[in-house]
Amino acid sequence: MIPVRGVEGQTVLILGLGRSGLTAARAVAAGGGTPLCWDDGAAGRQRAEEEGFTLHDPTRPGALDAVSLLVTSPGIPHLYPAPHKAIAAALRAGVPVDNDIGLFFRSLATGDWDRFDVAPKVVAVTGSNGKSTTSALIAHLLASAGREVQLAGNIGRGVLDIDPPGDGGVVVLELSSYQTDLARALTPDIAVFTNLSPDHLDRHAGLGGYFAAKRRLFAEGGPDRAVIGVDEDEGLFLAGQLSVGPADDRVIRVSSGQKLGGPGWSVSARKGFLSEMRKGRQTASIDLRGVRGLPGAHNHQNACAAYAAVRALGLAPRTIEAGLHSFSGLPHRSQLIAEAAGVTFVNDSKATNVDSAAKALQAFQRIRWICGGLEKEGGLSALHPHFGSVLKAYVIGREAEHFALELGDGVESEICGSMEVAVARATAEATSGDTVLLAPAAASFDQYDNFEQRGEDFTARVRAALNT
Structure with a gap:
């Protein structure tokens, strides 16, 4: 578990008691805070009571007077189409609103890291399609190479439920727009944007709001490296905003279906072949056609994004190629x-x-x-x-x-x-x-x-x- 930092002696209200909510309550308690819990459903409230947590209805008059922070589950609307009444009450009372992703990023680094030879890294993946496969593939490639890795967020375990990473450990997070939209801290070392297509438009009041929620992952914390799918206008725009010039290799452009050129760093797949380009030269090539776990151009885009992320973490192309062939894919995704x-x-x-x-x-x-x-x-x-x-x-x-x-x-x-x-x-x-x-x-x-x-x-x- 990742104990939440900065809540010692404070009262924190947890809204929504599914997997992320109950884990957040435990992590707040582990950090010395006092969690109060609420869920609109009786089943959620019962689960919290069975664990010994105190129930606290945030919509009652004066219920937020002693609360320092409200932590909400991602499925609960905080702005569009209308804020949940408890969140609206917190905002009116001046109580900050966060989610478990924000708590994770503010709590991950500890003094123990000073003793590590290599500081742990966080890779965060967002986008409309392919982010689960890309996240799982990144974790698989790292594990195949013998690296310590944990997969969490919208896939795998809840972010606060993972073990504190060790020396050189990597945490791979899949993050939905619901999670990136609200998190008060977003500071990954490597951030990945797969692609954008219309989805969840009612929750974000349109495509612009949906893209803005994804963009926060890159704008809030400034990752050391950004892997950006540029097959849509939004990705091109995002890559342009993050780069200071054509040769800026802090941005790795990714595409499926077109060959990317220029003096920068890019990874693209065309006709089943992955190509890595740096400074105008091809530095690696992989035949993806025989990779059974990644069929089709959309999965080749996922392969490019994962390849770029683990290359940024120091894996060699041949090591990555071997890992690609041993990837069996995710359930329910091709x-x-x-x-x-x-x-x-x-x-x-x-x-x-x-x-x-x-x-x-x-x-x-x-x-x-x-x-x-x-x-x-x-x-x-x-x-x-x-x-x-x-x-x-x-x-x-x-x-x-x-x-x-x-x-x-x-x-x-x-x-x-x-x-x-x-x-x-x-x-x-x-x-x-x-x-x-x-x-x-x-x-x-x-x-x-x-x-x-x-x-x-x-x-x-x-x-x-x-x-x-």
Whole structure:
């Protein structure tokens, strides 16, 4: 655990008692503070009481009089579309509001670090798509090279729940826009921006607010190195803001699909080959086409970002290449489930928006596509240019008929409704060379609690169909 620093003798209110909230309460207590806990749900309050924490309703008159800090869970709105009433009350009372990410960054470094030969490092990864895979891949590459590493944040353990890093240790954090938007301290040694596409727009009052939340990771603390995906205008803009000139190698530009030039430091993937360029010369090249855990151009972008981050930490190209080949991928993210009679089954349940689904459709040929669910804003028109590799769509979800209409005439579709029917129909019709791909292009909440549950259902149905 990382004890929270600067709270000794203070009363800290913890709002939201899921994984990050309860961990924050424990870490505040470990730092000598007095945590008071609240959750709008009875189950959360019960968990806190079972651990011996004191419940404290922050919306009651005078409830914040003795509170020095409010720590909120990332899922609770603090500004848009409207602040939670407890956060609004804290802001009116002048009580600072933070989250566990802010507490982590202000508490990580201790006097013990003076005895280390190499100070620990923090790599923080944000972006719209690929940040989980990129974070996990960075951690995997470091572990494969024998480095001490911990993976936390929006993936793995809560940030305050990890062990204090040792001599030369690295902490890899995946950070969502909800986490970067509010954290009062953001000081990673290396910050990574994968890409940007519209998401969570209601929470950030539009695309500009969403980008601003991501940008805080780079603007607040000034990382020693910034790895920036420049395939969108926002990434180009961010790289330009952080760099003092074309040869500034504190910014590593990353791209998938275009070769980057110039005198600076860049890592790009084109036609399946990763190239590292420094000072106008190619310094390394890796063939990504045989890396089974990273299929498709979108995963090649993830590979470039992870490669750049670990190169900045001193790993050699050949060491990185070996680590890439041993990476098996993450569950529900272009995850290879099975191969039978020449048919490949891939679980990309994490493709919950149109942009991520489009990348999945570009990663494979001869696709039997299982899609559908709770459609997000903007419709499905952006998917239409990527239907060329789709043999047929098998549509699930409570509104499968509407979803199928949104697909239009560009692809043959069958309304299946349930995952069971979709997997059975796709498996029955698939022939050698086909890929049965779950890439829903929609949220899961109409039929499942989360995308993980949806992916697990797909996996179970595939294995049942194949009798494996």
